[in-house]
Amino acid sequence: MAAVLSQQTCKYDDLRRKMSSERKPVSHDPVIAKLDVEYNELLLAWRMFQESLSPDDRIDFQQRPQTVEDVLRVVREAAEHWTSSERRHAFRCSTAVFNRVATTMDSHSTMLSVLPDSEIYSSLLYTVLQSVIKASTKYYSIAEGLSRTLADINEAIRAAVKQMIGLGTKLSVVHFIARLYSQVFLFLGEFMYWYSRKAKCRILNSHNQDFHSNLGDLVCSIKSSSGIIAHELTGVSRSDDAETEQERKSSQLKDSYSLGECHLSQAGLKGEERRNASQTTITKQLMWDMQRDAAERSRMREEREVLLSRFLASLNSKLFYLDEHPAEEAESLSEEPEDSRAPSVKLPQGSRHKFTRVELQVSSKDLQDYFDNDDQVYDFDPDSEIFADASVIESLRGWTRSLRSQVLAIAGLHSTSFTSPVTLISAYCTSLARQQKLPVISHFCCLPREPPPAGSTRARRGLIALTYSLIRQLTELVPPVLDYDSTCDLSADRFRKLDGTFKSWKEALSVLDTLLLFAPPILFCVIDGLDVLEDPSTDGYIQLLVQLLVGHPKFLTSVPVNRNTLRLRNTLFKILFTVAGRPTSLLESLSESQVVFTE
Structure with missing residues (x-):
């Protein structure tokens, strides 16, 4: 980690020297x-960001000051991309929110106009906004987070701008506006750093982006500063300004390490002081992530029981019987959890290692070459209704409501003319888990279109894609810092052994097994279409993967009590397979009670 930061610092200093003539003189x-x-x-941050982007994600700027119209053009192009995308349902929210961004974008010009050298400030602002919007266009979860954030910022500034009309601008207001845009510029720089870090880990396409938890404190500060300007102009504070200030204070109270203030402390610093403050912020961000992860796992x-009940209620709203069937009330989730009497054990006094989640993601990034993140979700109309046999619905409800780890396989008919109802079940369960912030790993199996390399088959490539996809998703669900003994090897060397062939198949399964030891207390695993991977070349290999997953609920995961003691707990592991036909690779690994057939 230190080597990476040192490399970035050298690159940063080199670029700073090259750009010395472009820098703005500092006011007295x-x-x-x-x-x-x-x-x-x-x-400087924007220049580095531009250099890191691929040509397709980069804008070629004309040598002139950038304006609001330039930003609106990029927003329109993004909207056109989303509406024409095969996954337009995923971008539906971003399209709607960016309409809010577009209608409030001109507020910046009005607000900045009271500052000296206003065109210089506004040109850089509009330049950076074009770059970050363009770079986020292909990634729906980032586009959604960015669009919501920009809409919130723009609307807060617009509310302050309305108070400026017809009023003179006092020096104190000019200073408040300068402070406001110091925060806006700091936020944009932090966003580009956050984006670049995700790009380095190759998780920009992740379906689990948590945009607000990393940058939400800065957004609250910007909204609060906008409210202060409105108050300074009118002498009257608005109720929503008070709410924003309360939101900011509440956020800081939750953060025992004052992460928000740490972010803001960087503003106005230069050189070594800036680097030290930035490093302190990174360290405190990691500490806060650890604290938040521990609290979330405890929750x-x-x-x-409450979380599963909520999931079941939403699932019930989409499920309909094919034939008339009396409605049944959901049973109470009263069974005893598996780990209610789990013992505590002393740790062996062997060598231990610490590894951050980011390091794990960097080490495993090359696995992205073997699968497509789009296969982790299924694009469907979220308003779709799911019709199924009574046996399927009742089994699905029982699988959901149980406080014990369970496996359920739903086998339907082969279909080529429309989406299989059982695939829709997997699609909806995956989508619902993410909506309700429940940890989920998922994959919708398919055969790759391109010819396989010599010695392999499409089915083998599809099975490798499934396995590596699950591994990469689990790297996002482990704690921010992993503390493990020498028997759990998650080093970069181990990931390098996974070469996309069956020569490293056992190693891949071992890595998957190790990562499951760090799974959160609730984990949904949804896999659709194992049947398409059935082939003589995968015979036996699919069974090994299924047996690993099905057997894992029997193993205890560890929760630290103190430095030398662990409390053993079971992850509540909910595994759902949906398939067409009767694939022997699945049926051989499950009991009759775990499989339901539907016509």
């Missing part, structure tokens, strides 16, 4: 000076 006014420092830092364990 100390408040404006802070804005000028942030301007120069944002310019899941305590509220698993």
Whole structure:
């Protein structure tokens, strides 16, 4: 990690020297000076960001000041891309929210117009906005998070701008506006850093992006600063300003390490002071992530009955019987959880290692070459209704409501003319889990279109894709810092052994097994279409994967009690297979009670 940061610092310093002629002179006014420092830092961060982007994600800017119209053009192009995309349902939310962004974008020009050198500030702002919107266009979860954030910022600034009309601008207001845009520039720089880090880990396509938890504190500060400007202009604070300030304070109270203040402390700093403050922010972000992850895991364990009930209620709203069938009330989730009497054990005094989640994702990034993230979800109309036999619906309800780890396989008919109802069940369960922030790993199996390399088959490539896809999704669900002994090898060397062939198949299964030891207290695993991978070349291999997953609920995962003691717990592991026909690779690994057939 230190080597990576050192490399980035050297690149940062080299680029700073090259750009010395482009930097804006710093004002003698100390408040404006802070804005000028942030301007120069944002310019530098943007240059680095541009260099890191692929040509398709990069904008070729004309040599002239950038305006609101330039930003609106990029927003329109993004909307056109989303509406024509095969996955337009996924981008539906981004399209709607970016309409809000477009209608409020001109507020920046009005607000910045009271500052000296306003065109310089606004041109850089609109330049960076074009870059980040364009770079996010292909990634629906990032596009959605960015669009919501920009809409919130723009609307807060627009509310303040309305108070400026017809009023003179006092020096104090100018200073408040300078502070506001110091925060806006800092936020944009932090976003580009966050994006670049995700790109380095190759998880921009992830379906589990948590945009707000990393940058939400800065957004709250920007909204609060906008409210202060409105108050300064009118002498009257609005109720929603008070709510924003309360939201910011509440966020800080939850963060015992004052992450928000740590972010803001970077504003106006230069050189070594800036680097030190940035490093402190990174460290505190990691500490906060660890604290939040531990709290979230504890909440899941305590509220698993409530969480499953909520999931079941939503699932019930989409399920309909093919034939008339009396409605049944959901049974109470009263059974005793598997780990309610789990013992504590002393750790062996062997060598232990610590590994961050980011390091794990960097080490495993080459696995992305063997699968497509789009195969982890299924594009369907979220308003679709699911019609199924009574046996399927009742089995699905029982699988959902149980407080014990369970496996369920639903086998339907082969279909080529329309989406199989059993595939829709998997699609909806996957989507619902993500909507309700429940940990889920999923994959919809298919055969690759391109010819396989010599010595392989399409079915083998599809099975490798499934396995590596599950591994990569689990790297996003492990704790921010993994503390493990020498028997759990998750080093970069081990991931390098996974070469996309069956020579490393046992190694891949072993890595998957190890990662499951760090799974959250509740984990859904949804796999559709194992039947398409059935082939003489995969005979025996699919069974090994299924047996690993099905057997894992019997193993205890570990929760630290203190440095030398672990409390053993079972992850509540909900595994759902949906298939067409009767694939022997699946049926041989499951009992009759775990399989339901539907015509």
